[in-house]
Amino acid sequence: MDAATKSEASGLHSALRYKFIALVGNEFVRAATAADAAAGAQPKLVIEPGTERELAEILRLSNEAGLAVIPRGGGTKLGWGNSPARADLILSTARMTEIIEHAWADLTVTVEAGCTIQRLQETLGQHSQRLALDALWPEKATVGGVLSTNDSGALRLRFGALRDLIIGVTIALPDGTLASSGGKVVKNVAGYDLPKLVTGAFGTLGVITRAVFRLHPLPLNSHSFSISSVNAEETQKFVLAVQDSKLAHTYLQSHFSDEKPPASDILFEGTEAGLAAQEAQLRNLAAPASVSEASNSSWTAREELWAFSAPASAAIAKISILPTNMARTMKLVAHSANAQQVRWKALLYATGLGWLRLEGKPGMLCAALQALRDDLQGQDGLLVALHRPSKMPAFDAWGTAGDALPLMKAVKQQLDPKNTLNPGRFVGGI
Amino acid sequence: MEARILDELRTIVGGRGLISSPEELHTYECDGLTNFRVMPRAVLLPNSTQQVQAAVRICHRERIPFVARGAGTGLSGGALPVENGIVISLARMNRILDVDFANARVIVEPGVINLDVTGRVAPQEYFYAPDPSSQSICSIGGNVAENSGGAHCLKYGFTTTHVLGLEVILPDGSLVHLGGKTLDTPGYDLAGVFVGSEGTLGVATKIILRIVKRPECIRTLLAAFPSTNEAGAAVSDIIAAGMLPAAIEMMDNLAIQAAEAAVHANYPSCGGLLLVELDGPVAEVEALMTHVNEICRSNGASEIRLAQSDTERALVWKGRKAAFAAMGRISPNYIVQDGVIPRTALPQVMSEIERLSQEAGLRVANVFHAGDGNLHPLVLYDRRIAGQEEAAESLSSKILELCIAAGGSITGEHGVGEDKKKMMSKMFAEPDLTTMQRVRCAFDPLQLSNPTKIFPTPRLCGEKPGEYMPHPLESAGIAERY
Secondary structure, three states, X not given: OOHHXXXXXXXXXXXXXXXXXXXXXXXXXXXXXXXXXXXXXXXXXXXXXXXXXXXXXXXXXXXXXXXXXXXXXXXXXXXXXXXXXXXXXXXXXXXXXXXXXXXXXXOEEEEEOOOEHHHHHHHHHOOOEEXXXXXXXXOOXXXXXHHHHOOOOOOHHHHOOHHHHEEEEEEEOOXXXXXXXXXXXXXXXXOOOHHHHHOOOOOOOOEEEEEEXXXXXXXXXXXXXXXXXXXXXXXXXXXXXXXXXXXXXXXEEEEXXXXXXXXXXXXEEEOHHHHHHHHHHHHHHHOOOOEEEOOHHHHHHHHHHHOOOOHHHEEEEEEEOOHHHHHHHHHHHHHHHHHOOOEEEEEEEOOOEEEEEEEOOHHHHHHHHXXXXXXXXXXXXXXXXXXXXXXXXXXXXXXXXXXXXXXXXXHHHHHOOOOOEOOOOOHHHO | OOHHHHHHHHHXXXXXXXXXXXHHHHHHOOOOOOOOOOOOOXXXXXXXXXXXXXXXXXXXXXXXXXXXXXXXXXXXXXXXXOOOXXXXXXXXXXXXXXXXXXXXXXXXXXXXXXXXXXXXXXXXXXXXXXXXXXXXXXXXHHHHHHOOOOOOHHHHOOHHHHEEEEEXXXXXXXXXXXXXXXXXXXXXXXXXXXXOOOOOOOEEEEEEEEOEEOOOEEEEEEEEEOOHHHHHHHHHHHXXXXXXXXXXXXXXXXXXXXXXXXXXXXXXXXXXXXEEEEEEOHHHHHHHHHHHHHHHHHOOOOEEEEOOOHHHHHHHHHHHHOHHHHHHHOOOEEEEOOEEOOHHHHHHHHHHHHHHHHHHOOOEEEEEXXXXXXXXXXXXXXXXXXXXXXXXXXXXXXXXXXXXXXXXXXXXOOOOOOOOHHHXXXXXXXXXXXXXXXXXXXXXOOOOEOOOOOOOOOOOOOOOOOXXXXXXXXXXXXXXXX
């Protein structure tokens, strides 16, 4: 710990610090280091409660003391969103890792927020089940983190987003309330659907302490293929044809870049007889394009996009478009990137969601992102900048939240009136 | 309500868009749950977003509670009017505004009938997946309010899975867009909160739906078991084998008798009937259906039939979907219950229902969405016999308590509405309910939108501990503390 950090940490009202220590134990309250910075903001303390009661109490005390709290799971996406306006302490779920109940015969699991996705999947796999989500960095990413950031990958096409998989949640609110909603059964319409409210809320409303998910069986067999195209128009035509076909594919994703012609990967899961029949149909549908076996890397395409070597000159954006705007969007990306002398690579799912990596000088990246966002917003689409180089000119991570922003602020005001949780990190200054 | 307000409302919707005479208002005094009845002061029939907005603005200005109503088929009293309040019927807003096959999106007004969406997209081999049994008469707006399910939500999800965006008039009259045509719009998932909020957060005036490509084939199997226990064991084995059927439905003997009497579905007579539907590519479905067949046989199915044609399949479903109404054939009165249990608790809960049924001296017919543990016990009684109605209501509540004790829910698809709000405190702790009501306060601080539903104790927004002051809604007799 450097001297400056040490003095800042000790600057935190010592009586309060004693209360934290009394609650969770000395070894779980420590001064924050530079490695604990969150989207450019440097907190003073890191606290690791062992139970949701402890977590709620720390949150309540911090809220009373006017401290800004940054909830943290595995910390893999802590840089996403805008830089918090204030950051006093990191509230870590690192010790809350229990898989409380895997009700395998009911295809549900109840799990604490700090459990990593990989450990969860390993446990579920013992009964040939899965949480149907291909999260980024599953070995580190936690249940609470993927929920708060609404992470989703290729499997979303078939199984929906986390909003469709979560069936119950417990959250700690800044006033210390522990509130549950939803339940342990897949079908349930009693009360408001707060699991959806906190999914993708970036920890700005409450801290997720546990979640209940519906599960899916692991497939009996699977088979994936790659199909190359000469250009984005052809890719779009292929994707729309597959979507309009009777194929029962699990995912369909397309790769674009300034280096290679586009290619798509498609995955089928099911019985051997079903897979063979679908392969034949796919070959017919794709002709004259050739269909080849896909490599295993199609599962890690998103992580590869994130594996840039120079963070200071790379930006990553999530985009969402209508599937019919795929080719047009890729042309636009190429055009904007060209104009700003920026290298680019994109991964687009058949859902219309996609990921874009731009590499170049920070000022140029900013101009390219702005041009793209303006255009996408004009066609029902959107662009969210998840990673921006620190030297890039100011660029809001989120873009417009539309006419519902006042309502979102009212929801925030109700649950976190003192702006304790992740202040300023979310849309419209929330 | 003062005449000037009615006049003002009339100028918005026109003379034919306002109903205020007592004899006409009777139509609106209840929904599909007819044992709760309240006469509204007036019913409005707007035909545009602008008219809804103008009417809600007046309600807000004058502090008049309002209840949005779709087709009125709800089974929990969700569209029950509030005394001296307004009912906003969306029946005239029944246009399908846009059909976009390439992106699989349809934009509708709230009064569009559920099955009409599928009707519109069927020629291109798409369908709208949520299929409540009332789908030929219920509206999309009502489905949004209740987050309606149906037999096929096991595989395809609920209304909330298929609603991508909403245009909503908030209780203060402002117009907002939640979600959108594309996924993951920035900000909170308020569309996710709005769907299933039973009309308590505002009025949806446009809904963006996702439609689904019809699978290559659909196969429906009927299997007759000695009792629901064996049928339940077969369901467990199907799920354990890693299959996700499009639907798994179960009916007990009494339900089979009623359905047979009503629509002659040609069901085998047995103690537990299982209906399993698989869909997808032909080769896949055929391989899995062979497996389902084996599982049914090994669990003691005495008869297994595969529907041989679309007509036969339609008849099988007609019997199932008519099951509630069919109870009228075997009992003068009945209560439709809607509870959920973890599927594995089925044998234990069934034997408890049987015990309670015998104890009360009342018959209970059982229809389940067996794949997801959603039970619809139908408590049969005769109102003319003194004490039977009360006994039936008590039995029905006890069944819900069984569901809660088994780790389930008090409602899987019919909603809380007026009917089950007192059960909410049994399912949720006070902080849970308070948190939900804080969300409600963000949408509707004056609590004008369907104010008396869902919550057992309305929480007045901005309520702080301290000296008791009656809230204006209490003084007006709209809300009460208990």
